[in-house]
Every structure is written in C-alpha cells, then in structure tokens.
Amino acid sequence: MKNTALKGSSKNSIANRQVVSSTLMALASKNKDIVVLTSDSRGSASLVPFAEALPEQLIEVGIAEQNLVGVAAGLAASGKKPFVASPACFLSMRSIEQIKVDIAYSKTNVKLIGISGGVSYGALGMSHHSLQDLAVTRAIPNLHVMMPADRFETKRMIAALVDYDTPVYVRIGRNPVADAYVNDQYEFEIGKAVTMRDGRDITMVAAGETVRVALDAAEILEAENIRCRVINMHTIKPLDEQAVIKAAEETGRIITIEEHSIYGGLGSAVAEVIAQHCPIPVQLLGIPDEPAITGNSKEVFRHYGLHAENTANVAKKMISL
Amino acid sequence: MEKITFLKRKAVEIRKSLIEMIYEAGTGHTGSSLSNTDILTALYYSVMKVDPRNPAWEERDRYIQSKGHAVESYWAVLADKGFFPKEELKTFSSFNSRLIGHPNNKVPGVEMNTGALGHGLSISVGMALAAKLDNKAYRVFTLMGDGELAEGSVWEAAMAASQYQLDNLIGIIDRNRLQITGNTCDVMNNEPLDKKWESFGWDVVEVNGHDFAELTEALNVTTANGKPTMVIANTIKGKGISLAENVAGWHHHVPSKEEYDLAMKELSEQLEVLS
Numbered sequence: 281m282k283n284t285a286l287k288g289s290s291k292n293s294i295a296n297r298q299v300v301s302s303t304l305m306a307l308a309s310k311n312k313d314i315v316v317l318t319s320d321s322r323g324s325a326s327l328v329p330f331a332e333a334l335p336e337q338l339i340e341v342g343i344a345e346q347n348l349v350g351v352a353a354g355l356a357a358s359g360k361k362p363f364v365a366s367p368a369c370f371l372s373m374r375s376i377e378q379i380k381v382d383i384a385y386s387k388t389n390v391k392l393i394g395i396s397g398g399v400s401y402g403a404l405g406m407s408h409h410s411l412q413d414l415a416v417t418r419a420i421p422n423l424h425v426m427m428p429a430d431r432f433e434t435k436r437m438i439a440a441l442v443d444y445d446t447p448v449y450v451r452i453g454r455n456p457v458a459d460a461y462v463n464d465q466y467e468f469e470i471g472k473a474v475t476m477r478d479g480r481d482i483t484m485v486a487a488g489e490t491v492r493v494a495l496d497a498a499e500i501l502e503a504e505n506i507r508c509r510v511i512n513m514h515t516i517k518p519l520d521e522q523a524v525i526k527a528a529e530e531t532g533r534i535i536t537i538e539e540h541s542i543y544g545g546l547g548s549a550v551a552e553v554i555a556q557h558c559p560i561p562v563q564l565l566g567i568p569d570e571p572a573i574t575g576n577s578k579e580v581f582r583h584y585g586l587h588a589e590n591t592a593n594v595a596k597k598m599i600s601l
Numbered sequence: 602m603e604k605i606t607f608l609k610r611k612a613v614e615i616r617k618s619l620i621e622m623i624y625e626a627g628t629g630h631t632g633s634s635l636s637n638t639d640i641l642t643a644l645y646y647s648v649m650k651v652d653p654r655n656p657a658w659e660e661r662d663r664y665i666q667s668k669g670h671a672v673e674s675y676w677a678v679l680a681d682k683g684f685f686p687k688e689e690l691k692t693f694s695s696f697n698s699r700l701i702g703h704p705n706n707k708v709p710g711v712e713m714n715t716g717a718l719g720h721g722l723s724i725s726v727g728m729a730l731a732a733k734l735d736n737k738a739y740r741v742f743t744l745m746g747d748g749e750l751a752e753g754s755v756w757e758a759a760m761a762a763s764q765y766q767l768d769n770l771i772g773i774i775d776r777n778r779l780q781i782t783g784n785t786c787d788v789m790n791n792e793p794l795d796k797k798w799e800s801f802g803w804d805v806v807e808v809n810g811h812d813f814a815e816l817t818e819a820l821n822v823t824t825a826n827g828k829p830t831m832v833i834a835n836t837i838k839g840k841g842i843s844l845a846e847n848v849a850g851w852h853h854h855v856p857s858k859e860e861y862d863l864a865m866k867e868l869s870e871q872l873e874v875l876s
Contacts, residue, residue, distance in 0.1 A: 315734075336734065342764075347723045347757035354727020357712060358663075360734070362727075377717050378754075382724055386706055386714040 284466040285476040285495050285510065290459040296434040296452040297365075297395050301326040303438040304363060308337050314442065315339055315355060317364045319348045324454075325365035325395045345374040352390045353382035361389065361442060368394025368451050369401070372413035383447045384422040391441050392449045397427075398488070398539035399572055399580045400454030406571040410451065415544025417449040418517050424448045424470075425517040429491035430457055432464035433514060440470055453489055453539075455577060460491045460512065473520035479507035482595050483527035483534045487513045487546050490537040493581070496588035501595055508595060516546055521553045528558040533598045535563045537591055539581070542566040561601070563594055604647070608813040610875045611681075612642040616841045617868045618677035618690065624861045626694040628702065632839040632851035633671035636777045636810075637744060640834055641678045643816040644742060653683040656709040662739050663712055663728050667721020668746035668775060669703040670853075676700050676708075684710035719752025721745060722772060726761045729770040729829075742820070744773045748780030751789045756801070763802030766827035771820060772803070774831065775810065777838035779849045798831040810834030842867055 308314035308330070317339045322331050331338040339355075341348045345366055352362040364371065371394045372379075383390045394413060401408035417425045424446050428434040434452060441448055460476065467474070476491065477498050484494040491512045498508040509531055511523055527534060534554065536547035547564035554562050565586060573583050581587055585594075615638050623629030645651070649662040666675055673693070680687045685708060692698035699707045703716030713724055725743040732739050749755065762770050774794070782788050791797070795805045804826070808815040819832045838852070839845025842864045845854070856864055 312734075339730065341757070341761055344754075344757035344761070346719075346754040347726070347761055350720055350723025350754065350758065351727040351730065351761060353713070354724040354729075355731050356727075357724070358728045358731030358735075360731050378720060378723070381714060381717045382720055388713075 295456045298326045299431045299434040305330045314361045319366045349375040349378035353388040356388035363391045365393045368397035368410035384420045394451040396454040397451035411541045426450045427488035429460040432461040436468040458492045471515045473523040474512040477510040479509035483509040483531045485511045486537045497591035500592040524553045538566045615677045619673040622693045630670045630853045634674040636836045636838045637775045638674040648820045663741045665721040665743045669715035679710045718749040719754040722758035729767040747776040759801040762829040770829040772831045777836045779838045804828045804830045807833045810836035
C-alpha cells in the first residue's frame with residue numbers, strides 16, 4: 281500500500297471546521313437539496329461564508345439543539361440532505377433522544393457534525409467537553425460514527441457523506457491540527473481503516489487528532505528500530521474489524537489512542553474485537569474517568585499522556601514485557 | 602349519506618376496532634385512543650390528501666402523531682383506509698408485529714417513528730420547511746397531547762414554526778385535560794393555552810374535538826398569512842364509552858371481559874342510532 285502519512289510536523293493553519301464549511305459550500309452550490317442547520321453556531325462552525333453565499337440553504341434554529349435535530353429529521357424525510365453543525369458537547373447530549381428516535385430509529389438521512397469536539401474547548405470545563413460522544417452514539421443502531429484525522433481527510437469524508445445513505449455522527453475539533461496526510465489524494469472509503477504506516481512490532485490505532493500523535497510516536501520508535509504500524513480508524517462504527525484482527529495477528533500488541541473517555545470509545549471498540557477474536561495485550565490511552573483537567577488542548581493532551589513521547593514509551597514497555 | 606353522519610359512523614367503527622385490538626392484545630392506551638379518534642377520523646376521511654395505494658406520493662399531506670402512545674386509533678384508521686390489510690390488526694403488539702405500541706414507519710402511511718413525547722412538532726417544522734423550500738403545496742398536521750406540552754422541545758419548535766412563517770403547518774392539541782397521573786392542570790398547568798400559542802405567533806382556533814363540523818372547518822386551513830395554526834381540540838378522554846369517559850385510569854387501562862362487552866354493546870347502539 282502507498283505510504284500516505286506525512287513525515288514530520290506541518291504548519292497547517294486551516295481548521296477542520298473550515299474545511300467542512302468550504303466543502304459543503306462547493307457541493308451545496310450545485311445541489312439545492314443540501315441544507316445546513318445550525319443552533320446559533322454558524323460562527324463556531326465557520327459557516328458564515330456559507331450563510332452569505334447560500335442563505336436559503338442555511339437553516340438557523342437558535343439555541344435549541346433538540347429542535348435542531350428534529351427539524352433536520354423532518355427535512356430529511358422530505359427529500360433534503362441535511363447537515364447539522366453544532367458543538368459536539370451539546371449535539372451529542374442535549375439532543376441525543378432526537379438522534380436516537382427521529383434520526384436513527386426513523387432512519388432519516390441526517391449527517392450530524394459535532395464541532396469543537398473532545399477537549400477543544402478545554403478551558404471552558406466539562407460542560408463544553410465532549411468525551412462521551414463516541415460511547416453514546418456508537419451504541420445507537422443505524423447510526424454510524426466517524427472522526428477525520430486532518431483537513432485532507434475532513435474534505436474526503438464530507439464529500440463522501442453527501443451520497444452516503446445512512447445517518448452519521450462526525451466529530452471534529454476546533455483548532456487546526458497538524459496534517460497526518462501528505463495531501464487529499466489517497467484511498468478513502470467509509471468503514472475502511474487506513475494503514476498510515478506499516479510495521480510488525482506493535483500497532484497503534486488512533487482516530488481524529490490522535491492519528492498525528494501516533495504517527496509521531498511511530499517515528500520516535502523507528503529511530504530505535506521498532507517498527508510500529510499506525511492505523512487510522514476514521515470510521516469508528518462500523519469498525520473495520522478485519523484491520524484490527526490482522527494487526528493483532530501480525531503485530532501481537534495494540535495501543536489505542538483517543539481524545540475520549542477510556543469508557544466506550546475507540547479503545548473499547550477495538551478491545552471488543554480483540555477480546556472476542558484474537559486475544560492479545562491491548563493498552564488504552566485516553567481520558568480517565570474524571571472531569572477532564574482544564575487548559576488548552578495541547579496541555580490537556582500532555583497531562584493525560586496523549587503525546588508522542590509517552591505513547592512511544594508505552595509501546596516500548598509493552599514490547600519489553 | 603350525509604358527510605357528518607358518515608364521519609360519525611366511521612368514528613364509531615374505529616372505536617369498535619380499537620377496543621377489540623386492545624382487548625385481544627391485553628395492552629394499549631384505551632382512553633388516549635378514544636380521545637383522538639374523532640380527530641383522526643376528520644383528518645383521514647375529510648381533510649388530508651393521502652393515497653393508500655401510493656403512501657409515498659410526493660404531494661401527500663403529512664401526518665405526524667407526536668402523542669405516539671395513542672396508536673390504536675391510528676392503526677385502525679390506516680387499516681380501514683387500506684394502507685395495510687385489516688386482518689393484520691389482529692397482530693397488534695404480538696411478537697415481531699410491525700403494529701407496535703407506537704407509530705412505526707415500517708407500516709405504510711406512517712411518516713416517522715414517534716413515542717418519545719415532544720418530538721413531533723420539530724419534525725413537522727422540518728417537513729413544512731421542506732415544502733416551502735421546494736414550493737410544494739402539501740400541508741403538515743401534527744397531533745399532540747395536552748400533557749405532552751410540558752416538554753420544552755415543543756416550545757422550541759413553536760418558535761421555529763413562527764420564525765419560518767410555516768402557514769402550511771397545522772398543530773392539533775388533543776386537550777382532554779387528563780394525563781396518567783391525573784388532571785393536567787394539577788400535574789403541570791399549561792393555561793392559558795390559547796394565549797401561549799398566540800404569543801408564540803400562531804393562529805389559534807378552539808373547537809369541540811368531537812364535533813365533526815367544527816373539526817373539519819378548523820383543520821381545513823388554507824390561509825397563506827405566514828402563521829402556523831394551532832387547533833385546540835377540547836376532547837374527552839375515553840370518549841364514546843361511558844365507563845371510560847373522563848377517567849384518568851383508563852389512560853392505558855385494558856378492559857376486562859365484562860367491560861369489553863359493555864363497551865361493544867354501547868358502540869353498537871351508537872351505530873344503530875346513526876343508521
């Protein structure tokens with residue numbers, strides 16, 4: 281497979297939310313059925329240019345997340361292709377019953393974009409953190425769950441979702457993230473994990489912003505002759521189980537790294553597969569079961585060991601056992 | 602047959618059908634279904650444009666039953682209209698039946714799954730908004746219970762309907778003044794109900810929810826004044842069966858054999874009077 285990972289750090293200044301907006305704007309200008317709904321969140325979702333260019337296709341519901349999702353379901357049931365953009369913390373909690381009943385159960389084709397997810401709003405406290413969203417959405421039948429690694433994947437994912445006839449929850453962060461890919465020219469398929477680096481000694485499975493962390497950790501390990509496989513699990517549900525099983529069989533150890541509670545997210549999803557199909561040692565890195573410490577994303581990541589040095593150290597310990 | 606008499610007879614037949622379903626299944630929301638039977642009869646036999654042979658007809662009027670639990674009258678109406686075979690009503694609430702205890706959109710004629718209260722009006726706002734965006738003439742009807750109005754999401758949707766000038770949206774409140782615990786005004790007072798909706802920017806019409814002349818006139822809204830309409834239908838929980846009328850306990854009471862016999866006898870007598 282073509283190695284698609286970018287080596288070293290980049291100086292990207294474009295946030296994923298800006299990419300969501302520009303990608304949707306390009307698609308919506310050619311397809312009037314694409315509508316975007318916001319809950320007084322057009323600014324935080326970078327949707328102001330969209331609203332100015334396509335005012336009829338931007339539906340504002342005010343600070344009312346339950347109504348936001350219900351209205352989107354009604355639009356979808358009437359032939360529209362609604363994308364809902366609202367802070368992940370509110371979208372995945374305040375409107376979860378509407379997501380469960382009006383979207384997942386009724387099978388309305390709504391795409392839910394949780395913006396400023398994880399600890400993006402770090403200093404604002406637990407009310408604004410969304411570290412349980414994957415656990416909650418993953419447990420709802422008919423609902424798929426995704427998290428793009430960087431701006432390139434965000435573009436590919438949003439474009440793919442327009443014609444994807446299943447309700448989806450997508451979580452993205454607030455700030456620009458370092459590129460994981462060289463560019464957007466790579467094989468992207470919903471439900472199919474991307475092996476960003478191959479390796480036989482250990483595997484790291486990551487999603488969203490932690491993909492870059494895993495790639496950096498793999499580079500540290502490479503310098504010590506440890507070959508680490510990095511799997512970008514952009515689709516958390518349905519999980520690419522084959523990629524997990526193959527990694528377990530071929531590398532014998534797995535570390536998961538996620539910006540989410542260690543309960544119910546990516547690590548849990550991977551561990552469920554491992555435990556049932558190919559038991560091997562698994563280590564879950566994520567946010568422990570506590571109200572997360574406050575600070576900017578980088579500080580919070582560092583506090584919980586979600587950085588390349590710690591991840592590489594965890595890998596070395598696992599290998600030495 | 603005169604239209605009103607036809608509707609009255611139809612409603613009694615629907616009541617007989619729903620009582621039979623609930624009695625046979627041993628479960629159901631008896632009082633709630635009897636309460637909204639006349640509203641559903643008015644909608645499906647006089648007001649709404651629907652085609653049972655083509656349930657997905659694009660121009661159809663949409664009906665969302667936000668008070669999903671009162672589903673037995675809905676199943677009886679859809680079967681009678683021909684959306685699915687009447688024979689299937691016998692499967693109500695049985696193992697793996699699609700006729701479950703709340704509206705289920707696997708059943709032809711049902712737009713959306715409901716059952717969690719306070720969701721229907723938001724969905725209807727989305728549907729009415731889609732009609733406006735696409736310049737379609739269909740209308741959207743939403744039935745809510747008066748107890749349901751304690752859900753905050755109802756009022757989020759009420760604001761949005763007004764903001765988007767959805768005069769193609771008609772809400773109906775089945776105002777029987779009772780909910781599972783007792784009197785709605787004691788559980789959580791919603792008065793003054795008409796003024797609340799008016800202040801949210803809606804046109805409000807208050808009718809006797811068991812009077813077909815009043816109901817059909819109020820529901821046939823054709824004004825294009827940019828305002829959604831709320832029809833407050835004053836109803837009697839358990840309507841049509843004297844044992845059940847205005848008794849909160851009949852919300853989901855299943856009739857005993859004796860009660861069933863009495864109810865069916867009473868309904869048969871009502872039919873005779875109308876023949």
